[in-house]
Amino acid sequence: MVFFFLVLFGFLSFTSSQMSHQYHFINIRKNWTEAQRFCRENYTDLATVNNAVEMNSLFKTISDVSYDVYIGLYRSEVFRWHWSLPDGYNVETFQNWKDKQPDINNNEGCAVMDNNGKWFNDSCDSQRQFICFDATANQKYILIEVNKSWREAQEHCRTFHTDLANARDASENRNVKNTLKNKDVWIGLFKDAWSWSDQSNSSFRFWNSSQLSNIRRDQDCVSVMVNQTGKWKDVQCNTTQPFICFSELKSQSTTKPATPAATTTENRPAQNTTDGGNTSSQPTQILTTGPEQDNLILVHENLTWTEAVSYCRKHHVDLVSIHSEELQNRVARRAIHASTSHVWLGVRYTCTFIFWFWIENREAGCYQNWASGHGPRGYEECRLSGAMESTGGHRWVGRPESERLNFICYTCADIK
Incomplete structure (x- = not known):
């Protein structure tokens, strides 16, 4: 088996x-x-x-x-394009869509290449010829002159070759174009709303x-x-x-x-409970041991938002999500000990659906404490994530997720 x-x-x-x-x-x-x-x-x-x-x-x-x-x-709530060949390639690195493509109203599309090497999206159930990629053969790109749906084409390519052909850069795009014989063919690009728990x-x-x-x-x-x-x-x-x-x-x-x-x-996994328990190979973590805050950990390490998510999920449970005024106050009392002006929170902005959502439960929250000009009624752009002011009013702001900040994780005890 x-x-x-x-x-x-x-x-x-x-x-x-x-x-x-x-x-x-x-x-x-x-x-x-x-x-x-x-x-x-x-x-x-x-x-x-x-x-x-x-x-x-x-x-x-x-x-x-x-x-x-x-x-x-x-x-999830967000539809994303992926390459079929599972090698972690970023779809945004190279794109070659036709004018007015992809159709943003088609949430479950698959990609077709035309005879000019341009892409457009179509229903994945449409019947088309397709091009396979074979990593071990001398002829890497193979035109299959049989009409199949996108999923059927993918299974054919994975069974007899490597996968549907990807066009992840200009060179691969030319190779596929030179193989298609002036036909519109499936390539290995698809769109779905499925996401992984670890955000990979x-x-x-x-x-x-x-x-x-x-x-x-x-x-x-x-x-x-x-x-x-x-x-x-x-x-x-x-x-x-x-x-x-x-x-x-x-x-x-x-x-x-x-x-x-x-x-x-x-x-x-062992967790540091005080600054004194920190070792040189681990970021400094501050964990209050009293009954009020024994599940909140301030990490004195300057990481990007994505790195902070990975750290919290590896060592604790997740970046903290705030859904009540009581929890806001508890997190604020952690934040005042940070060495950066802001600390990362587990909230992020999606460009596709134009809203902020908490990653822990994958939906927008009712309680909000945004600073003026930030959040749902403020300035928004792609790749923004949420952070709390370490001092002052402890308001939430949108920051570029590549910025490096301290952050707050939560651990095993339930957050209410």
């Missing part, structure tokens, strides 16, 4: 160096949100899958069980064929179907089932056993 993955995805050798996750099967039934919290507290996060090699490794951990398990993929940009998808026509929008979380050789399906997030966590391979020597015993405190 494991060999199935190695045959289905002809690029095993092409992606073997991309194995970065170690997976842990947790045989406890939880809903998706509870499973996410468990994984963040005890490992790194709910499982992310970057490529076929990692999917093969994940499936090994559950091949002896007979029920479906959660992974970290969920339906993995474009790897392994849907069961029945999912291609599933139009329900109340099933926002993803399960691996053990009886379908590991294919994925969407389910309601309040379903309770076992799940898969992951940890980074670089921490393999200290990885905790993947058993229910991981819920005990002695199996959780």
